[in-house]
Amino acid sequence: EEWEEKGAAVGVRQETDVNGRPVLKHVKKGVKDFHFGRTLGEGSYSTVIAATDRQTGKEYAIKVLDKRHIIKEKKVKYVNIEKDTLNRLTDHPGVVRLYYTFQDEQSLYFVLDLASSGELLGVLKQMTTFDEECTRFYGAEILDTIDYMHARGVIHRDLKPENVLLDDQMHVKITDFGTAKILDQPKKPPRDHEDGGPETGSPMDGADVNRAKSFVGTAEYVSPELLTDKQACKASDLWAFGCIIYQLLAGRPPFKAGNEYLTFQKIVNLEYQFPKGFPAVAKDLVERLLVLDPARRLSVEHIKNHQFFDSVTWGRGLWRQKVPQLK
Ligand SMILES: Nc1ncnc2c1ncn2[C@@H]1O[C@H](COP(=O)(O)OP(=O)(O)OP(=O)(O)O)[C@@H](O)[C@H]1O
Numbered sequence: 001e002e003w004e005e006k007g008a009a010v011g012v013r014q015e016t017d018v019n020g021r022p023v024l025k026h027v028k029k030g031v032k033d034f035h036f037g038r039t040l041g042e043g044s045y046s047t048v049i050a051a052t053d054r055q056t057g058k059e060y061a062i063k064v065l066d067k068r069h070i071i072k073e074k075k076v077k078y079v080n081i082e083k084d085t086l087n088r089l090t091d092h093p094g095v096v097r098l099y100y101t102f103q104d105e106q107s108l109y110f111v112l113d114l115a116s117s118g119e120l121l122g123v124l125k126q127m128t129t130f131d132e133e134c135t136r137f138y139g140a141e142i143l144d145t146i147d148y149m150h151a152r153g154v155i156h157r158d159l160k161p162e163n164v165l166l167d168d169q170m171h172v173k174i175t176d177f178g179t180a181k182i183l184d185q186p187k188k189p190p191r192d193h194e195d196g197g198p199e200t201g202s203p204m205d206g207a208d209v210n211r212a213k214s215f216v217g218t219a220e221y222v223s224p225e226l227l228t229d230k231q232a233c234k235a236s237d238l239w240a241f242g243c244i245i246y247q248l249l250a251g252r253p254p255f256k257a258g259n260e261y262l263t264f265q266k267i268v269n270l271e272y273q274f275p276k277g278f279p280a281v282a283k284d285l286v287e288r289l290l291v292l293d294p295a296r297r298l299s300v301e302h303i304k305n306h307q308f309f310d311s312v313t314w315g316r317g318l319w320r321q322k323v324p325q326l327k
Pocket residue numbers: 040041042043044045046047048061063096112113114115116118119165175176
């Protein structure tokens with residue numbers, strides 16, 4: 001009998017108890033409720049598979065994590081962070097939604113929105129570069145989603161075109177929250193070392209004693225403050241946002257060198273140039289985001305009011321408008 005897991009009940013069934021009295025049974029989805037289809041992709045600790053709910057016919061992406069591998073690689077903390085973060089970010093069109101979680105002997109399952117048009121990075125590579133209109137549209141949807149995350153006390157910490165997925169209508173779906181930071185966790189007694197991660201207080205915490213000293217995202221998008229004083233803040237996501245805007249228009253990220261160390265050097269020395277023909281208004285925006293001091297970087301509000309986004313209608317309207325033809 002599949003019993004309700006804490007707060008995870010998704011369905012209710014009417015039954016009668018031994019005295020013939022009606023009783024409501026909470027049932028939880030499981031593997032058998034889905035028809036598993038094609039593999040969408042592989043991660044270091046996960047496989048993502050397209051699946052259809054047998055009762056409703058709705059399509060999902062199910063992320064399957066191998067328990068043994070996660071424990072061996074000491075990634076249990078990231079699993080809990082991903083779940084806790086996704087459970088906080090449930091009502092915004094720009095975030096991949098987590099519908100159910102369940103498990104069996106070998107695996108953990110996360111039932112997610114299916115983003116069937118793949119990664120923004122893949123589309124950018126096909127196009128080489130985006131024109132201003134497409135950059136403005138995708139920049140606006142990404143920024144609107146960052147605004148929502150930050151308002152819910154979540155810093156993504158690893159924003160990049162690979163983690164910006166696209167749904168069947170080519171709207172943005174941001175994913176990969178395993179390395180996110182949840183800001184307003186109730187303060188736990190200080191630990192002997194700080195990795196910047198949230199105090200999840202989950203039973204897994206104690207088990208995961210040698211936590212990563214500090215998480216660093218993907219080299220090309222890492223903010224200078226994360227490299228110098230190991231502290232990420234909301235402005236770190238806006239640094240990555242600046243790198244993404246630059247990359248959509250230029251076809252490559254602003255800081256890229258032969259190896260990670262050289263890339264880090266370019267970042268902390270703010271060593272980057274704009275290609276010829278880079279639009280002036282976009283250049284001004286990027287220059288106000290790629291600022292070494294996080295306190296001097298544009299805030300979300302100021303970015304929304306920047307001339308580059310003049311024609312954008314922020315809010316729900318943004319997500320209802322037709323996506324621009326990628327040309
Ligand atoms: N909701 C989704 N819809 C469609 N495709 C997805 C979805 N989530 C992930 N994918 C694809 O599946 C692949 C694996 O994603 P996953 O999040 O498991 O690992 P990853 O984050 O890409 O890798 P790593 O764990 O090493 O960072 C990725 O290429 C991604 O594009």
